[in-house]
Amino acid sequence: MNTSRRTLFLVAAAVLVLLVGTLLVVMLPKVDGFGPQTIQGGLPRTSPLWITFTRQMRPESIQELLTISPEIAGEFTWEDKTLTFTPEEEWPAGTQVQVILQAGASSSLGLPTRQEVSWSFEVAPILMAYLWPSEGSSQLFSLDVDTGETIQLTQTSRVLAYAFAPDGRSFYYFAENNQGGSDLFASDRFEAVENAEYTPTRLLTCQRAICSSPVISPDGRTLAYLRNDAEVWLLALDEPAEAQQVSRKGHPSWQPLWSPTGRLAYYDSQELAYKVFNPASGEQISLPNQSGETAAWAPGGTALIAPDAFTSETDILRGPTGEEANQEVNESELEPVRVLSSQLMVYQVDGDTISTLTEEPLAEDFSPAFSPDGSTLAFTRRYLDDERWTPGRQVWLMAFPGAGSSASQLRPLTDSPSFMYMGIVWHPDGTKLAATRFDVTLLTEPPEIWLFERSGKALRLVIGGFSPGWIP
Template sequence: MKRWTFLIVVVGLLGLIALAVYAWVASPVAGNFLPPDGATDVPVHSTIQISFSQPMQHATVERHLSTNPPRTGKFTWHDNTLTFTPDLPWPGGGQVLVQLKGGSRAQGGLGFPMWRSQSWSFTTAQALLVYLWPSDEPADLYALDPLSGEIRQLTEGANVLDYSISRDGLSIYFSAGNSQAGADLFRLDLLRTALLGDVLVQPELKLACGQDACRSPQAAPNGKWLAYEHVEPGGENSAQVWLLDLATDEARQLGEVGYLTDNPSWSANNLLAYYDQAGGYVFLDLDSGQRFIGPNSTGEPGVWAPDGSAFIAPEIIYVQTEGGTITLGSSHLIRYTPFGPIADLTQAENLEDTAPAYSPDSATIAFARKYLDQPRWSFGRQLWLMNADGSQPRQVTQDDLYNHFDFAWSWDGRWLAYNRFDNASYVGPPELWLCDSDGSHPVQLNFGGYSPQWIP
């Protein structure tokens, strides 16, 4: 009897050991973390991805995942891969710690849990200034760290014509000249660029345009659409705004045939603005089909407030001299509130205002101003700042021979980048400059760099 009892105990222990081994082997495993452990210069809008060896009970994983700094956000699943999209960006230039505690369970059967906790970390990038260089030859994209002065080349031999940075800071969309005298559209993955360090990432061809020129690409914040200008050979004055569906790669014309349409741009809430020669700026809600027309005769590029509340573009305002014998026109900055009022922010005569750029908090506008009356006339436009309602305009630069333009605020509001050009020489390259957000401590970055934008 004792012998049978001993055998039963032994068999039971072996069974428990076998079950424990099976549970250990059959338990799910997490891996393929993105960004990977130890990654540096990761964009602040990066998502977190985790792949599992088997289907998981979603709620148990989401409950056991945490970050430091803490973030709320959205969880999405594709097969066995979880993507966490934070509601707020990660702090720039800081470390992010990610922890997946033990206890997440697999689907089906016994639903074995993950036995051990896992943690990893990555470091986010400082705000980087992107620009094109050189101005007198086929250009490439470069990124500058304003704190360290380190410069990184992002493309090589690409012949970049123009570009834009997606709102999440994960992609650069650019137009590049091709061998058929046209221009194609490309996407550069900034997360892969950060992860591969000094290795150049091959841009992804989004649209081959042959002899046609596809240019001025602008990605919608929701990631559904890429708006761009399409120009047929010899048709510089017949540009049309098109939309590329980023899910299907299908393109369609948006502007009406026979009218020039150009300068597409998106608001934070996915409202598309573009210029229509037939009437002015069109503000279009692609989901509802609603549109609002903001009268404008110049077609000069405009800019959205980062919060999506307003759009500003230059417009010619005509005034008559004393006695009404001569009508003069000058460029004012007009604020369009889609489906709302229109306001003149210049609010004065004898001024030429252009090149507006909103600060990240939508509270301040940088712009270029030139006096037109004889006592105050200057050869070049100067950098000015004003409040978002047009009040308290204040001059920043005093270099009368230089035109100042292409203003770009860093996303943390710390810096303002801009170009300037010597109007007296007409032969020198543009100069790329950087100053504090209030215009103080200006420093020249290079000669020949242009079109500055910031990676958040």
């Protein structure tokens, strides 16, 4: 009897231990999910990471055992059983983020996790955006210039122009509509790639008008654009509002361009001047200019660089023209040939002063573009004298005054006489730039997008592509 009771007791004890052990195993906390996971093209550089547990956890035990590489400052928050880490600054572009949670994190009951959890995700690199093809229904693409990977970002009617928001996630584009005009759409580049059912949002319909040339303000709240290539309009992006015309009615205007400080410049062809408009105060000033060509803001936003037209005198002498062309004349009666040239000018917006930047009388200087740090100015040049003239314009680099260098420090970056370069855009790291070029002696050939390092090393990126830009 005693033996039977002892056996029964032992069995009951074993069952109890088994039940307690089973209960403890069931009660042990586990990781139920984590993220983010890498998607094609990489994740936004502001992406938070998260870990979900099966039990309520002790926050301090998690943070002690969690390793994030590269290290970056951020904030930890809890919602129920999910821990979220939100970075205070952006993850480095193109980085692989490694996350490791060691075993031993404690639940609110003091029970530990028993397994280590680790994963990694790719942060989107800095990509180049462009339109392709130049003939037909052009669409917006992104290109990783290091790997060659391309991603189509739009699938719509012909895209006329685009602009990316400062966060690099949202982008806006004008596409042709069925009324002969164009409409404005907003899209999320990550959703557009990851979600096959994603539909961009139509923000504006221009009906029969051709709207194009979108540019986003530095704070991402306002979009400026052209209507019928002759009117400059503003559209608020952060709240529902009607678009407002900024340029004066009856004054053909173009070239909208935001400064780093949030002022908008555009060219008024009626007044032959760049207008600088301050949306915050409503103040507007005029900068006299004859050309109306593409301008560029200096990084500080206090100066505007723009080409202006001048008449220059050459060493070539010319006699009478027309019916008197064959008459003999004395050498003293010959007149020097005059040509229309273009020089880059510096407009100090706040100081109301104008100075000449490129003092080459027999050249056309156009398309200024600053490196991100403001130390270097790229522009295109074509000489006008017989000895140096070429059909196309080449890209030149110039150390910008005010950055510790004199204006005399300039050099050509390209040497392709028959090609016209335009649309210069600097990579955000300032080590290289992209530009569109086309052969002016073979106009049937498609345009090309090329990448140039400061050393002059060049790489052709896209045949038939145009309008390059960098996705921040």
